Amino acid sequence: MTDxxxxxxxxxxxxxxxxxxxxxxxxxKDLITHLRQPTPINPxxxxxxxxxxxxxxxxxxxxxxxxxxxxxxxxxxxxxVNRISIRSPGRTPTSxxxxxxxxxxxxxxxxxxxxxxxxxxxxxxxxxxGRLSAAQLNPGEKMILIADGLPANTALRFDFQIVLVTGVSxxxxxxQSGPDQGILD
Numbered sequence: 001m002t003d004x005x006x007x008x009x010x011x012x013x014x015x016x017x018x019x020x021x022x023x024x025x026x027x028x029k030d031l032i033t034h035l036r037q038p039t040p041i042n043p044x045x046x047x048x049x050x051x052x053x054x055x056x057x058x059x060x061x062x063x064x065x066x067x068x069x070x071x072x073x074x075x076x077x078x079x080x081v082n083r084i085s086i087r088s089p090g091r092t093p094t095s096x097x098x099x100x101x102x103x104x105x106x107x108x109x110x111x112x113x114x115x116x117x118x119x120x121x122x123x124x125x126x127x128x129x130g131r132l133s134a135a136q137l138n139p140g141e142k143m144i145l146i147a148d149g150l151p152a153n154t155a156l157r158f159d160f161q162i163v164l165v166t167g168v169s170x171x172x173x174x175x176q177s178g179p180d181q182g183i184l185d
Contacts, residue, residue, distance in 0.1 A: 038163055040082065045070050045158045049150040053100060058148030067144035070104065070158055071137075076166070079137040081113060081129070083161035088123035088154060097123040100150035107142040111135060123156060134163075 047068050049055050057065035073079040091097045102116040113135040116122045129135065137143060147156075 038165065040161045040163045043071055043160050043162065045160075046155055047145060047158070048155045049100075049147065049153060051152050052148075053150035053152050053154065054148045055102075055150070055156075056144070056146040058146055059101065059103070060148065065146055067146050069142045070145050071143040071160060071162065073137040073139055073141050073143075074164065075139045077139060077164035078166075079141075079143075080131070080134040080163045080165055081137070081143070081160060082131065082134045082163060083129075083159075084114060084125075084127040085157075085159040086116065086123045086125045086127075087157045087159075089157075091123050093124060096121040097151075097154070100147060100154070102145065102147040102150075102156070104143060104145050106135070106137050107144055108138050109141070113143060122150070131163075 047055055047070075054060075056067040057063050071079070086102075088097045098117060098120055100117075100122050102114075102122060104113045104115075105111060106113060114127055116125060118125050118127070145158075150156075
């Protein structure tokens with residue numbers, strides 16, 4: 001028998017080294033995953049209702065809608081909309097905008113991204129989603145807005161946090177992850 005098989009101190013040290021190695025490799029994998037997460041972009045759009053309180057033709061079935069484009073996803077990515085903030089000048093949580101209705105959808109999948117009023121409020125409203133539950137736009141897809149019933153000439157400010165995704169995961173080789181994923185080749 002060798003010393004390593006009979007010596008409990010050596011066995012304990014070997015077990016500790018193996019366990020520590022597993023923890024370090026796990027952290028390295030988590031670090032690579034974190035580094036490959038693209039930086040979110042934060043576009044802002046201000047849209048104003050007309051004198052009738054309508055944006056983009058509204059919900060009237062007799063009027064041809066002309067929705068307002070809030071964001072268009074580049075053809076090279078998918079877009080994940082993780083955070084949406086809607087505000088209106090002069091409106092606060094103590095005196096919110098409660099009049100009107102707003103619908104934001106995607107153009108190719110017709111996915112409802114959000115519909116307001118939310119809990120009776122049109123603005124201010126904050127909508128957040130997790131990484132995988134966020135509304136997703138396909139490459140080239142637009143996020144469009146229609147609204148009606150708003151007070152005349154009301155302005156709405158939309159702030160988004162959008163992550164542009166290329167389908168890269170922590171298992172993708174570094175040479176295929178690209179410079180926009182935060183890894184240098």
